[in-house]
Amino acid sequence: MSMKHVKTAKGVSRRALLKGAAGIAGAAAGSGAITGFPYVWSQEDKVLRYLGTAVNQSDDITKKVKEDTGITIQNIVATTDDVTKRVITQPNSFDVLDTEYFSLKKLVPSGNILPMDAKKIKEFDNITPVFTKGQLPNGKVIGDQGTAPKKVMFLEGEHSTKFSATPTEWVTLIPTVYNADTLGIRPDLIKRPIEHWAELLNPEFKGKAAILNIPSIGIMDAAMVVESIGKYKYPDKGNMTKPEIDMTMGVLTEAKKAGQFRAFWKDFNESVNLMASGETVIQSMWSPAVTAVRSKGIPCIFQPLKEGYRSWASGFCMSKGVTPKQADMVYEFVNWYLSGWAGAYLNRQGYYSAVLSTAKANMEPYEWAYWMEGKPAEKDIHAPDGSLIEKAGAVRDGGSYDDRMGNVACWNAVMDENDYMVRKWNEFIAS
Amino acid sequence: MTVSTASATAAKAAPLEAGAARKAIDRVGLPGWIQAMPFGLVFLFFFVIPLILVVIVSFWDYNDYEMLPSFTTRSYTETFEGCLTQLPDLCTILKTYLSTVKFCFIVWVTTLIIGFTVAYFLAFYVRTVTMQMVLFLVCTIPFWTSNVIRMISWIPLLGRNGLINLALERAHLVDKPVEWLLYSPFSVGLAFTHLFTFFMVVPIFNSMMRIDRRLVEAAYDSGASAWQTLWNLIIPLCKPGIVIGSIFVVTIVMGDFITFDVMGGEQIASAGKVVETRLNALQFPPAAANAVILLVVTLMIIVGLNRIVDVRKEL
Structure with missing residues (x-):
């Protein structure tokens, strides 16, 4: 190739590039992306950046919000750990935050989030007492070990970083979704009833068990096992002392050395694949993951256990960086969220919604009976995307809302000794 | 490369x-340091300054939700906790590094043997330069897909109900599925070898192509056997390539945690994983301290390799 040839080739490409750039600039100006025209603002401005863990974030919800309120939701999806990291390090990168209650111990002291004013939440008084009082709507008190929502639900004041033991006007998180987690099993491969958490570490399932590789959750599953085998009774599984952490990790380490675990998992899909491929037959799992395995035609049960469930919950708050106008939009969005459509959408996936009455109004009676009352399905049960979940006649694993939420033993938590626990977890992995 | x-x-x-x-x-007459500056600046802003920040942060204190700028060696002392008191039992960090270095060594040996063989074939058995280049490019094809995909594609093959176990059972070679094929040290080593052999092939092939063919002919004429030629002529002349390839493989394996996680079922410890766990728990100073320790260990290995062969002199 001669020098001359190279030169012309370059010249042409550069000119083409400039042309293209001008074109793009022109298009941007035309489309209104270049602002400076006041009357364009009001419409363009109704945008909320929504940081969350994907549980509540779906295109369906985004579309419906836009339709009903005109707010454009920009979803920012991250893992639980990364959501926390982002709130701490980049509080201006989102407007509305959807996070789990157990993260609050880290988030609230940072001062990077603002509580919500209960007075501006229309349905606040109808939020299930699971959050506000730690009881079922029928008054039954449920387990509150770990970071139970009622412990971290209220702040002493708008700019306080102290949790209030009694209800106040300032709510850390307006609840959106919660559930009761337990072990998932493959009944076709286990071929006998499973009733206790102890089965997770039963040598019968050597090389076929799995736990979550999220230290704070993994250790609580282990604690459920420890109590189940009668080795120890924790005052609070969600806030262990150092000796308790040592003892619990010891039980896990022993099991790991004996080859009990096939693998640890960290994300939803990993847990589905482990179970569906038969690598594991018993593992800690999430409800929609069990549904996902079943939708492949593989039998999988979200097994209720005698010792109860490990529960989790998440909710909405705002970034400290929102303008008053954005704050209004956040309230509009949260109020929309509790108004029923989204609640029904979540309930149909096997989660629970915060305001039961509005969700009920948005569900068919047979759907409500199957998902919430534990009755056999009158008709085929479909997921929000239309795929078949259960045929008529099926009963939900664990039964009704009261049966499942009523048997919650502990809540996902961040311990006071979190730093020590993480070090012990690394030791466990290295053993 | x-x-x-x-x-x-x-x-x-x-x-x-x-x-x-x-x-x-030379005629344009720009001084050398100006010519080197663009790359120098990239290095300064994206390597030297971040590295200095990491070292600084590793000496900070922290709580559940923030870093506290002060000077403390807490992150280091807690990382090395029990290393003296637990003796003769190994402490966490030593066990972790032992595991990491073990994999490093295994992967180094396997990639070296396979990489050297492939390069040798390309350089000495393939006659035409065109064919050499074609085959060399064929070696790069796996790199058209991402690391993670190449890794995950092993899982359906090696799993309990995977293709290999299915074949073994059908052939009545085993009556129970072979369990150590997946989520084991074996699968981690296999994936690493698969992923990184190419990093050995390239520099070794490069070194081999520089060997003056007349030397090989001379050795043959002097009556050297093929083995003697390989051992006394080719391997010594390939040393720079081998060392460069080794540096690639060693540094990648030392810092890896995804392969360990995906192929080892998250049950195998590695130095990178410790950093990851700490980061996920928002404990940035100990994560930084572990990164610094990892860097020091890796540099020590590389300095050791450079002692064996002075790469700069050989190039």
């Missing part, structure tokens, strides 16, 4: 052109 191999072969063909280009630069 492909550029340097290409230029290595091209250089022989057209030494004059290269000389002319050199003269052209």
Whole structure:
């Protein structure tokens, strides 16, 4: 190739590039992306950046919000750990935050989030007492070990970083979704009833068990096992002392050395694949993951256990960086969220919604009976995307809302000794 | 690397052109440091400054939700906790590094053997340069897909109900599925070898292409056997390539945690994983401290390798 040839080739490409750039600039100006025209603002401005863990974030919800309120939701999806990291390090990168209650111990002291004013939440008084009082709507008190929502639900004041033991006007998180987690099993491969958490570490399932590789959750599953085998009774599984952490990790380490675990998992899909491929037959799992395995035609049960469930919950708050106008939009969005459509959408996936009455109004009676009352399905049960979940006649694993939420033993938590626990977890992995 | 191999072969063909280009630069007369500056600045902003920040942060204190700027060695003392008191039992960090270095060594041996063989075939058995280049490019095809996909594609093959176990059972070679194929040290080593052998092939092939063929002929004429030629002539002349390839493989394996996680079922400890766990728990100073320790250990290995062969002199 001669020098001359190279030169012309370059010249042409550069000119083409400039042309293209001008074109793009022109298009941007035309489309209104270049602002400076006041009357364009009001419409363009109704945008909320929504940081969350994907549980509540779906295109369906985004579309419906836009339709009903005109707010454009920009979803920012991250893992639980990364959501926390982002709130701490980049509080201006989102407007509305959807996070789990157990993260609050880290988030609230940072001062990077603002509580919500209960007075501006229309349905606040109808939020299930699971959050506000730690009881079922029928008054039954449920387990509150770990970071139970009622412990971290209220702040002493708008700019306080102290949790209030009694209800106040300032709510850390307006609840959106919660559930009761337990072990998932493959009944076709286990071929006998499973009733206790102890089965997770039963040598019968050597090389076929799995736990979550999220230290704070993994250790609580282990604690459920420890109590189940009668080795120890924790005052609070969600806030262990150092000796308790040592003892619990010891039980896990022993099991790991004996080859009990096939693998640890960290994300939803990993847990589905482990179970569906038969690598594991018993593992800690999430409800929609069990549904996902079943939708492949593989039998999988979200097994209720005698010792109860490990529960989790998440909710909405705002970034400290929102303008008053954005704050209004956040309230509009949260109020929309509790108004029923989204609640029904979540309930149909096997989660629970915060305001039961509005969700009920948005569900068919047979759907409500199957998902919430534990009755056999009158008709085929479909997921929000239309795929078949259960045929008529099926009963939900664990039964009704009261049966499942009523048997919650502990809540996902961040311990006071979190730093020590993480070090012990690394030791466990290295053993 | 492909550029340097290409230029290595091209250089022989057209030494004059290269000389002319050199003269052209000299005529423009830009001092050397200005020419080096763009890359130097990239290095400064994206390597030196972040590294200094990491070292600084590793000496900070922290709580559940923030870093506290002060000077403390807490992150280091807690990382090395029990290393003296637990003896003769190994402490966490030593166990972790033992595991990491073990994999490093295994992967180094397997990639070296396979990489050397492939390069040897390419350099000495393939006759035409065109064919050499074609086959060399064929080696790069796996790199068209991402690391993670190449890794995950092993899982359906090696799993309990995977293809290999299915084949073994059908052939009645085993009556129970072989469990150690997946989520085991074996699968981690296999994936690493699969992923990184190419990093050995390239520099070794490059070194081999520079060997003057007349030397090989001379050895043959002097009555050396094929084995003697390999051991006394080719391997010594390939040393720079071997060391460069080894540096690639060692540094990648030392810092890896995704392969360990995906193929080891998250049950195998690695130095990178400790950093990851700490980061996920928002404990940035101990994460930084572990990163610094990892860097020091890796540098020590590389310095050791450089002691064996002075790469700069050989190039």
